[in-house]
Amino acid sequence: MKNNELITLSDDFLTVGDTTTPNEKIMESQDCCVFYDEAQALRNINLEVGKKEVLSLIGPSGCGKSTFIRCLNRLNDTIDSAKVTGKITLEGQDIYNSDMDVVLLRARVGMVFQKPNPFPKSVYENVAYGPRIHGMSESKADMDEIVETSLLRAGLWDEVKDRLNTSGTALSGGQQQRLCIARAIAVRPDVILMDEPCSALDPIATDRIEDLISELKENYAIVIVTHSMSQASRVSQRAAYFHLGHLVETDATEKIFGDPDHELTQNYIKGRIG
Ligand SMILES: Nc1ncnc2c1ncn2[C@@H]1O[C@H](COP(=O)(O)OP(=O)(O)O)[C@@H](O)[C@H]1O
Numbered sequence: 398m399k400n401n402e403l404i405t406l407s408d409d410f411l412t413v414g415d416t417t418t419p420n421e422k423i424m425e426s427q428d429c430c431v432f433y434d435e436a437q438a439l440r441n442i443n444l445e446v447g448k449k450e451v452l453s454l455i456g457p458s459g460c461g462k463s464t465f466i467r468c469l470n471r472l473n474d475t476i477d478s479a480k481v482t483g484k485i486t487l488e489g490q491d492i493y494n495s496d497m498d499v500v501l502l503r504a505r506v507g508m509v510f511q512k513p514n515p516f517p518k519s520v521y522e523n524v525a526y527g528p529r530i531h532g533m534s535e536s537k538a539d540m541d542e543i544v545e546t547s548l549l550r551a552g553l554w555d556e557v558k559d560r561l562n563t564s565g566t567a568l569s570g571g572q573q574q575r576l577c578i579a580r581a582i583a584v585r586p587d588v589i590l591m592d593e594p595c596s597a598l599d600p601i602a603t604d605r606i607e608d609l610i611s612e613l614k615e616n617y618a619i620v621i622v623t624h625s626m627s628q629a630s631r632v633s634q635r636a637a638y639f640h641l642g643h644l645v646e647t648d649a650t651e652k653i654f655g656d657p658d659h660e661l662t663q664n665y666i667k668g669r670i671g
């Protein structure tokens with residue numbers, strides 16, 4: 398079994414202390430565990446996501462960052478072997494409750510992936526699709542406004558306003574990623590999840606997305622997985638360090654990168670800098 402090494406760590410070798418909590422939380426994970434068949438990928442994750450904050454998830458490959466971020470909008474439901482236990486709430490509501498509308502949940506907790514994945518439809522339709530299925534507009538004028546506002550917020554409007562009928566897939570990689578962000582924004586989410594959103598982009602496109610993340614946090618909570626410590630320092634206020642399925646330490650980003658409490662975090666940070 399590929400994941401067996403995960404279960405060789407004992408539970409008590411870590412002090413899984415969340416030393417910071419956000420001012421006002423929007424999501425909370427309590428004792429979240431994830432199993433892929435019998436292999437445990439996440440162990441008792443306790444973590445809060447604050448309103449108007451960027452929280453970065455960092456740690457070595459395979460430590461469970463993507464698995465965790467997928468728990469926050471139930472994307473692991475789409476993986477047959479995955480089983481999630483524990484409790485995850487959005488504004489106090491248990492998102493794994495049977496009465497939770499998962500389509501609505503994924504609008505409220507949107508996701509932006511590593512590889513930009515616009516629909517093979519026009520720029521306009523990429524953004525209008527979600528609002529349409531959620532019945533958010535009454536008229537064409539309403540929809541035009543949603544599309545324009547979403548593209549403006551995603552910092553893409555000026556580049557596409559004269560070609561809203563072009564296919565989303567014809568845009569550059571960086572523009573496609575901003576289109577995916579506009580698509581997420583269009584359905585008025587509370588939280589935007591981003592799993593390594595810049596790792597397929599060039600440095601200039603990356604800068605634009607980083608600037609955008611900093612602007613977006615005024616209106617949304619953002620959880621971002623990143624391999625780049627400099628990116629995490631630039632965009633996030635809090636950082637959570639994962640290691641072999643454990644959440645080792647959560648703290649202000651400056652503290653995590655400057656003077657982390659846990660040795661595992663220190664080793665990771667040093668290894669990354671050195
Ligand atoms: N769909 C899956 N099926 C089985 N195991 C998986 C699946 N996705 C991830 N895993 C395993 O779960 C662990 C955590 O993976 P992942 O969440 O992708 O880590 P990260 O995003 O930090 O690189 C790894 O051991 C990985 O092999």
Ligand SMILES: [Mg+2]
Binds near residue numbers: 462463464622
């Ligand atoms: Mg990942």
